[in-house]
Amino acid sequence: xxxxxxKCAHQHVFEGWFASEDDFxxxxxxxxxxxxxxxxxxxxKQLSAPRLNLGATPRLSPEVASAPAAPxxxxxxxxKPTSRELVPADAAPALSAQDxxxxxxxxxxxxxxxRHVMANTEDVGSHFAEVARQMHYGETEERSIxxxxxxxxxxxxxxxxxxxxxxxxxxxxxxxxx
Numbered sequence: 001x002x003x004x005x006x007k008c009a010h011q012h013v014f015e016g017w018f019a020s021e022d023d024f025x026x027x028x029x030x031x032x033x034x035x036x037x038x039x040x041x042x043x044x045k046q047l048s049a050p051r052l053n054l055g056a057t058p059r060l061s062p063e064v065a066s067a068p069a070a071p072x073x074x075x076x077x078x079x080k081p082t083s084r085e086l087v088p089a090d091a092a093p094a095l096s097a098q099d100x101x102x103x104x105x106x107x108x109x110x111x112x113x114x115r116h117v118m119a120n121t122e123d124v125g126s127h128f129a130e131v132a133r134q135m136h137y138g139e140t141e142e143r144s145i146x147x148x149x150x151x152x153x154x155x156x157x158x159x160x161x162x163x164x165x166x167x168x169x170x171x172x173x174x175x176x177x178x
Contacts, residue, residue, distance in 0.1 A: 008035035009042040013103060037107055039170040114169055121146040129153045136162045 004024060006016045012035050018024040024045070027033050031041040121144040124131045128147030134140040146167070149157075157164050 005046040005048040006033070006035075006043050007046050008038060008040040008044075010035070010038050010040055012037045012040075012107060013046070013100065014107070034170065036111060036170055038168065114167070117146065117167060118169065120144055123147060129157055132157055132162050132164065133160070136160070 002018045002020060002024065004016045004018065005013065007013050014036055016024065016033060018027070024033070028043060033043045034041045035043065124145045124147040126148050128145065128149045131140070131145055131147070135142045135145075146169075149164075154164050154166065
């Protein structure tokens, strides 16, 4: 079993489990590997090292433990950027361990929320606008629903005072996970 660190074109980082490297490549060429957050199939494999748990924590020599940290070599002009801007994937700076943990926590929370929505709403499919109007005008019982509609129809619902919220749900969450 190979566990790979993967990233989509939108910079979402996630893990994929495959029987072998050939299995990963085969699924990738058939667009079967998709980002669990956005459904993107433009996936790249990230550098990763196998984790070897030998049960011991390495001890640093006193010289290494007390050495000052090296200055950031990759920052020119002396100042680090203060905001995260969208940049091409090959130009994006590497995330620090803390940033990566924070990103993974946000992604996990988003997936948890999306699963909650899926489990606690009725899918009315392409009839979303029609059913939302029926509920709003008292023609049918109110319940939590989800479905698809056009941007123009969503705007029309909002103008009628019907609360709607776009929520992209990746295909992976729409059915049982394998």
